[in-house]
Amino acid sequence: MDFGELTTDPIDITSVARRVVPPECGATVTLDGYVRKFTSGRETLHLFYEAYEPMALKEMQKLIEQAKNDFEISNVGIVHRLGKLEIGETSVVISVAAPHRKAAFAACEWLIRELKRTVPIWKKEVYADGEVWVDGESEPPAVAGG
Amino acid sequence: MDFGELTTDPIDITSVARRVVPPECGATVTLDGYVRKFTSGRETLHLFYEAYEPMALKEMQKLIEQAKNDFEISNVGIVHRLGKLEIGETSVVISVAAPHRKAAFAACEWLIRELKRTVPIWKKEVYADGEVWVDGESEPPAVAGG
Amino acid sequence: MSVRVLFFGATAAAAGKRETYVEVADSSKVAVVTDLVIKHHPNLEGHKLLFSVNQEYAEQDASISDGDELAIFTAVSGG
């Protein structure tokens, strides 16, 4: 099965990876992003993630569909956490199952890059002396039609 | 921390991925290989993995050292399971943590390819009507010195 | 027509609110709505803003219909 989900609960990597496994597949590749303690040397106390939830779910579905169209993969699972996250907690897990691991690696790498570019989720870093909403580094997505 | 391990117990992906995470890293990439139900259309009942254990551990350490030398990564964890495995159980987990995910993807893909080529572990597929020790498909490693 | 406008993250912090409503002529373009919103929430200036209409990315020259849901936000930073 494929899925793109948002959750305020802790994410268990194993259970995400397991849910994308069809019986004919031999490998899953999983990207696990988590809360860094230091960003450019500044100590983060915790993070807060906020999403434009219905649009984020739509954009995740688009990524899943495009990945399944462009790569020889079987299933994709994406779970992004929202709300307050402590240091070391998993913020996002992307798991891709494929008959051949090469496609799983390529698709997983593409998915995390696109997720960071297109899915409307924002991160706030909280420091001892303040907080900052992080601006995305990537170019915004091109609009089809418009 | 880095580790290359053999175990007869079930492997928990999350705990392997967690152990390679240093505080300054932002992503781990994890390869999860598991027992396929069908191999070229023939139904596998279960698998059995055997290792030349001391040599396998040495070869895993060599891979870890070379990966840390060749890629910009922080930590590597490899756990390979031995003994009888049921369908869907994880046979191998390779987790790579890196400041930048690109290096983690590249190193993880290199590690699984090399592990399948050099680490002395053998797989036996058990069918309803017999069993077969699987011959590796890859070229054997070149010998330094000799 | 009345258009609902949503803010998230940095734009919600800058606007001091999570949503607002603006009155514009029928079939106005996104730019008309966003100019009006920025005029009333000057802290939004200086941010590189992105827009969506009905939960799809939209350019400034897209037309809006009655009942559409517009959102104004900065470059996404999930992952």
Place this chain on the structure above:
Amino acid sequence: MSVRVLFFGATAAAAGKRETYVEVADSSKVAVVTDLVIKHHPNLEGHKLLFSVNQEYAEQDASISDGDELAIFTAVSGG
């Protein structure tokens, strides 16, 4: 000198055992040992064999010392 030879997987199945010992002249090459082993375990023929000496991959022309641990196996298939 006496050399201990280990089998794994397909070679253990073919030899019908997990280890054996062979007596060869001091400083013999790997090929001398493996030829002797294959002669006494003819089911090993037909397999593409790999060799290790003291848990390192070795070629047929490597020399063996007293007390070395040799292993004979097929291409690995872990992962």
